Amino acid sequence: MFCKVIAIANQKGGCGKTTTAINVSACLGKLGKRVLAIDMDPQANLTSGLGINSEELNESIYNVLIEPKKGIKRIIHSTRFKGIDVAPSHINLAGAEIEMVPLYGREFVLKKALENIKDDYDFILIDCPPSLSLLTVNALTSASELIIPVQAHHFALGGLTKLMDMFDIVKEEMNEGISLLGVVVTMFDSRANVSKDALDILKKDKQVSGKLFKSIIRMNIKLVESGKEGAPIIYYDKDCHGATAYMSLTREVIQRYRVAA
Numbered sequence: 001m002f003c004k005v006i007a008i009a010n011q012k013g014g015c016g017k018t019t020t021a022i023n024v025s026a027c028l029g030k031l032g033k034r035v036l037a038i039d040m041d042p043q044a045n046l047t048s049g050l051g052i053n054s055e056e057l058n059e060s061i062y063n064v065l066i067e068p069k070k071g072i073k074r075i076i077h078s079t080r081f082k083g084i085d086v087a088p089s090h091i092n093l094a095g096a097e098i099e100m101v102p103l104y105g106r107e108f109v110l111k112k113a114l115e116n117i118k119d120d121y122d123f124i125l126i127d128c129p130p131s132l133s134l135l136t137v138n139a140l141t142s143a144s145e146l147i148i149p150v151q152a153h154h155f156a157l158g159g160l161t162k163l164m165d166m167f168d169i170v171k172e173e174m175n176e177g178i179s180l181l182g183v184v185v186t187m188f189d190s191r192a193n194v195s196k197d198a199l200d201i202l203k204k205d206k207q208v209s210g211k212l213f214k215s216i217i218r219m220n221i222k223l224v225e226s227g228k229e230g231a232p233i234i235y236y237d238k239d240c241h242g243a244t245a246y247m248s249l250t251r252e253v254i255q256r257y258r259v260a261a
């Protein structure tokens, strides 16, 4: 199978991007796929969520973006979870945006870095920062698909148009091959009207409705705990509903590729 590169993006913070990136990576790995998870957020939550202490690292994805010629292989770490490697982040990535300004082709630095490692993986998942910044643009120009996590709350829906506008611009001008793989509803609370209302709005939205994943990620404190523990949910508590939901989402992700092929 040709390597699929999935950007997980939404400029809204706290909508479940990192949790989705960690757990879909882990489920893909568990299903026998070779996965690289790339942390493009200076907050480095994906890095720590996969059990790596970013403060102890000499080099991270930051160094790849600043000195692309040195390649990405040297910063990749293996993890203790089946099938997953990680390209970690570091807080100094926050400065990368400005440091990358003089670079020629600065929107394509990550894409170039990925070229010679794509053969090593079935899937590369890129966890984006909560902004429509140059880091997110680098993820989108590298990606073959985009997954958008949306928190089931109507406040969370406002930014979707902006994100889709950016997606359209990237597709038109920088990466015509990218497509929207799907929109996943996260932090759904079946007792809360705001959650049900948000889901109704998404189901009626023309841009989104056909792309909604059937698997809905409900509120689950175990997902918070597992993130703090530095382990994906299927390794932290494989029977909780968060684990089941992420496995079911991952099977849908694979299924969407089969349908498209």
Ligand SMILES: Nc1ncnc2c1ncn2[C@@H]1O[C@H](COP(=O)(O)OP(=O)(O)O)[C@@H](O)[C@H]1O
Binding pocket: 012, 013, 014, 015, 016, 017, 018, 019, 020, 045, 130, 186, 187, 188, 217, 218, 219, 220, 221, 223, 224, 225, 227, 242
């Ligand atoms: N389904 C969920 N139920 C409960 N808490 C969640 C769920 N998904 C994510 N969280 C928690 O919400 C916070 C924000 O999630 P995160 O994945 O870091 O969002 P983002 O990467 O979009 O900022 C984290 O503390 C995370 O553990």
Ligand SMILES: [Mg+2]
Binding pocket: 017, 018, 019, 041, 045, 127, 128
């Ligand atoms: Mg995050």
